[in-house]
Amino acid sequence: MAKTTSVCYLLLRVLAFGAxxxxxxxxxxxxxxxxxxxxxxxxxxxxSSAFMYFVIANxxxxxxxxxxxxxxxxxxxxxxxxxxxLVFTLLLTSSVSAALAMAYVGKKGNRYAGWLPVCxxxxxxxxxxxxxxxxxxxxxxxxxxxxFHSIYTILPLLQVGKT
Amino acid sequence: MASSNAEKATDQLNKSSNALNxxxxxxxxxxxxxxxxDLMVLCLRVLAVLATASATIVMALNKQTKSFVVATIGNNxxxxxxxxxxxxxxxxxxxxxxxxNACLHNLVMIAMDxxxxxxxxKGLRLALIAILDMxxxxxxxxxxxxxxxxxxxxxxxxxxxxxxxxxxxxxxxCNRGAAALASSFAGIILLLIITGMSIIKLLKPxxxxxxxx
Numbered sequence: 001m002a003k004t005t006s007v008c009y010l011l012l013r014v015l016a017f018g019a020x021x022x023x024x025x026x027x028x029x030x031x032x033x034x035x036x037x038x039x040x041x042x043x044x045x046x047x048s049s050a051f052m053y054f055v056i057a058n059x060x061x062x063x064x065x066x067x068x069x070x071x072x073x074x075x076x077x078x079x080x081x082x083x084x085x086l087v088f089t090l091l092l093t094s095s096v097s098a099a100l101a102m103a104y105v106g107k108k109g110n111r112y113a114g115w116l117p118v119c120x121x122x123x124x125x126x127x128x129x130x131x132x133x134x135x136x137x138x139x140x141x142x143x144x145x146x147x148f149h150s151i152y153t154i155l156p157l158l159q160v161g162k163t
Numbered sequence: 164m165a166s167s168n169a170e171k172a173t174d175q176l177n178k179s180s181n182a183l184n185x186x187x188x189x190x191x192x193x194x195x196x197x198x199x200x201d202l203m204v205l206c207l208r209v210l211a212v213l214a215t216a217s218a219t220i221v222m223a224l225n226k227q228t229k230s231f232v233v234a235t236i237g238n239n240x241x242x243x244x245x246x247x248x249x250x251x252x253x254x255x256x257x258x259x260x261x262x263x264n265a266c267l268h269n270l271v272m273i274a275m276d277x278x279x280x281x282x283x284x285k286g287l288r289l290a291l292i293a294i295l296d297m298x299x300x301x302x303x304x305x306x307x308x309x310x311x312x313x314x315x316x317x318x319x320x321x322x323x324x325x326x327x328x329x330x331x332x333x334x335x336x337c338n339r340g341a342a343a344l345a346s347s348f349a350g351i352i353l354l355l356i357i358t359g360m361s362i363i364k365l366l367k368p369x370x371x372x373x374x375x376x
Binding site: 042047048083091093094097098100101102104105106116118144148154 | 247248251252253254257293294297300301304305306307308309310311312313315316317321323324325326327329355358359362365366
């Protein structure tokens with residue numbers, strides 16, 4: 001029973017790593033060039049600093065997720081896993097929030113600032129960005145459940161008197 | 164003979180009282196050491212309340228009205244007044260809500276620390292504090308991330324999407340927003356330290372202070 005649970009959570013970590021990896025790949029390959037009349041309009045993820053932050057933060061979390069898969073069970077490193085889980089979940093949620101704010105302005109515009117929505121001209125780019133955001137959001141949910149699980153697991157190992 | 168017996172007796176009495184002192188001393192030492200930890204968490208929570216409250220209030224009262232000359236008919240210029248408010252941008256609204264929540268949460272935690280030892284938490288008190296702290300720091304981090312990039316967009320614009328920068332026209336608005344952001348970054352660091360200490364308290368509770376339900 002305990003072995004099944006631990007295999008289950010190892011699988012969850014693999015899935016979370018896969019989700020962050022796929023969000024990086026989808027965001028960095030989102031590129032569309034549109035020509036209308038003589039003006040060419042290019043949309044790339046490097047044009048926006050929020051999307052760059054999104055790719056960098058997700059790659060950091062992906063590297064961490066990959067390294068955590070190799071920590072042997074029962075070693076002293078699991079105490080640090082709690083702390084790093086918390087920090088990287090924070091990083092992931094901040095990156096998702098920033099990219100979502102930028103994508104919202106791109107989709108709906110901001111009429112008070114005079115910013116027109118961009119998604120009408122580059123729909124394929126917008127769909128790819130939406131896909132990357134959805135994948136990162138799924139990774140975020142998995143990381144939150146992993147954070148709660150690692151605290152719950154380490155608790156009895158350190159003999160806590162909770163009465 | 165009687166005096167040597169008396170000496171032996173007093174020696175034994177001294178030894179036993181010393182032994183008793185050695186047993187009694189550690190508990191008072193650990194009690195004061197861990198009371199310092201609780202006091203530090205309380206001080207950090209008060210600082211975090213101040214930081215997040217100032218971020219919320221400065222951003223929520225951020226408003227600037229400026230009138231621009233649009234056209235000139237004859238000798239009379241036509242003026243249009245434009246207002247920049249925080250609720251024009253959803254990211255700033257989220258920022259205000261997240262920091263407001265963080266402030267309220269810390270106030271409730273301080274009250275619980277000072278006045279809440281009479282309630283029955285059914286053994287879940289430390290776990291509840293740790294989990295709620297983690298949720299609040301994640302919320303505040305998300306709010307900060309969104310507001311940072313939205314204000315960077317307002318400051319530099321985005322030439323590729325033909326979005327003009329607005330900070331050169333509304334400079335006091337941008338400066339106040341930057342001050343609110345800086346204050347909330349300080350709040351995030353404090354909240355992270357508080358969360359770390361709550362998790363440490365969960366894993367290694369003080370057997371004298373935290374053993375209550």
